[in-house]
Amino acid sequence: MTALDDKINERFPGLVVRKDLVKAVKGNAIVPTYVLEYLLGQYCATNDEASIQSGIETVREILRKHYVHRNEAGLIKSNIREKGRWKIIDRISVALNEKSDTYEASFANLGISKVLIDSGTVKTHPKLLVGGVWCIADIEYDYTEDKNVTPWILGTMKPIQLSHFDYEAYLAARNGFTTDEWIDLLFQTVGFDPEMFGRRSKLIQLMRLIPFVERNYNLIELGPKGTGKSHIYSEFSPHGILISGGEVTVPKLFVSNSSGKLGLVGYWDVVALDEFAGKQKKVDKALVDILKNYMANKTFSRGVEPLGAEASMVFVGNTKHTVPYMLKNTDLFDELPDKYYDSAFIDRLHTYIPGWEVGVIRGEMFSNGYGFVVDYLAEILRHLRNDDYSDRYRSNFELSSDISTRDRDGVHKTFSGLMKILFPSGEATPDEMEEILKLALEGRKRVKDQLMRLDATYPDVDFSFARKNGEKVKVATLEENEFPSFYYRRAGGLGLPTTEPTGDDASEAAAAPQLDAGATAVTSVSEGPKTGHFTYNENQRGVTFDNLFGPYLVGVQKITITDPYIRAFHQVRNVMEFIETLAKAKSPADEVEVHLVTCVDGIRPEKQAENLGAIAASCEGVGITFTWEFDETNTIHARHIVTDTGWKIALDRGLDIFQQYELNDAFSFANRLQQFRSVKAFEVIYLKNNSV
Structure with a gap:
């Protein structure tokens, strides 16, 4: 158990469940997760392993005895007939029979219908009338020779959902x-x-x-x-x-x-x-x-x-x-x-x-x-439908007056919803509210920008807001930053927006990779390396080491990489991929020294050394010498790359910029080509020492 798991059990005792248990008990029962977690919540809402295992067996037994599989409906009907009464778990729907002025229930898996149900139960649970509800019910059998009367009798019935919180x-x-x-x-x-x-x-x-x-x-x-x-x-x-x-x-x-x-x-x-x-x-x-x-x-x-x-x-x-x-x-x-x-x-x-x-x-x-037992959270979320948090940002931010009423409604409802989910008490810091507001604006902007492609009557909209100090923040979608050459298209043809991105937005757009242009990112070799500070968004694609580092490695003879976290296999592989970029950027006649300063892996140091040695062996014969050293004090924190040509590249995440992908799948594009991987959010700063 993680520290978070301990905290969850401490703060919400009896209301949480270990999420892998659903798979453990489901078997071939075709029931929604909330049905299974309702049962698990009765018997396994604990972090005591012995109680969990005992509860799993209890839930399995309940499902085995009472969940109705369609192919076993005949056996269940026989059990009801022979025993007179049997408890079942099934989806029950109800219809009004106008001819007899009665409500009649149908059981989806058991395959019986026209079972009388009292109007009080229907009034209490009106969803029985539309779509049906999963229930635990007692069914009785009482045969009569009257062909118009069903022998099935509904005893008790309890919908599978939380009763109070x-x-x-x-x-x-x-x-x-x-x-x-x-x-x-x-x-x-x-x-x-x-x-x-x-x-x-x-x-x-x-x-x-x-x-x-x-x-x-x-x-x-x-x-x-x-x-x-x-x-x-x-x-x-x-x-x-x-x-x-x-x-x-x-x-x-x-x-x-x-x-x-x-x-x-x-x-x-x-x-x-x-x-x-x-x-x-x-x-x-x-x-x-x-x-x-x-x-x-x-x-x-x-x-x-x-x-x-x-x-x-x-x-x-x-x-x-x-x-x-x-x-x-x-x-x-x-x-x-x-x-x-x-x-x-x-x-x-x-x-x-x-x-x-x-x-x-x-x-x-x-x-x-x-x-959470999902049924518990479902009731909390339903309770929150009564609240309105759409104006909670107004003490810190002001939406652009250019945003129309319909756009504003969309932004407000999304902001309100995220606030209720993340901050149900309504208390959030200005930075947290800004993060939510940006997502709300982005979600509506994605709709509006596509509308402008469909209908020329829709005007350009300034999806921005102002901070309390008057600073304007312009919001863009991720795909807008990734593919600016394709994004700005209007009904009737292609065209750029009436106002170009400025300030930080322009820098971000310039830094965004262009998949259509050979994945050109910050700059290109033909343009030459430039100083600057660039930000990349989470989930952005098209970013490669060739784009980030290639122009800065031309003509180098010595490179020092400082990164305390070259430990796990994928982190060592990142170093190898950086050296591959170097191999493409250098002249075949040049020889380059690459030195890594990192920290020893406290869990598997021998494997770390083995992987780094494999890189060194691979570099032999291609004009690259790879060496490394471990910082014995374990005090280094900065991550940067320094070249003997005067460039210093500061990376807040080091080389570890890519999200997890299938490392063992040789036929995965994400494995083979970096531009098909999604990145984590990261920043890169290019600095030049002109005295070198």
């Missing part, structure tokens, strides 16, 4: 965590290992929770397959429902004219449409029109009086093309079905999550640490 205790416990610890706790709760992701990646994934805390929030996420876009909406909360975008109809989503039955938006906090993308998909225009009105006004109507609802709408789908391809040829909404590829629909989206920044989920990314 202490919100004030939640707020008090939150105050015992730093912001980084809280983000990691939430990240472990949704099932991922925080050590495998950078801060921006964590926040982007946590943005998927905003629809659960904000009423009538409209979110879209498009990106490659396998990035876990729909996981939260299907597994995380009993208050959200995930349906296929191709299955949705006006009666199912809103209201049926024939029966007057309210649709999904009337009962669920979040309605997510999966597999939403696909240009060839057939879509009912009437559905799109009603959906646009609902997304804008929170109401819908089908010829009778307007009805209101609070459900947030989420649209998730896969993209077929890379981001630079879409920016060059179409736009980031390219994959939407034709009837949704409409400026009026797109303009109603509050934020666009860049799904391409979320890596394809791999096995090692899942967490073995502790997180």
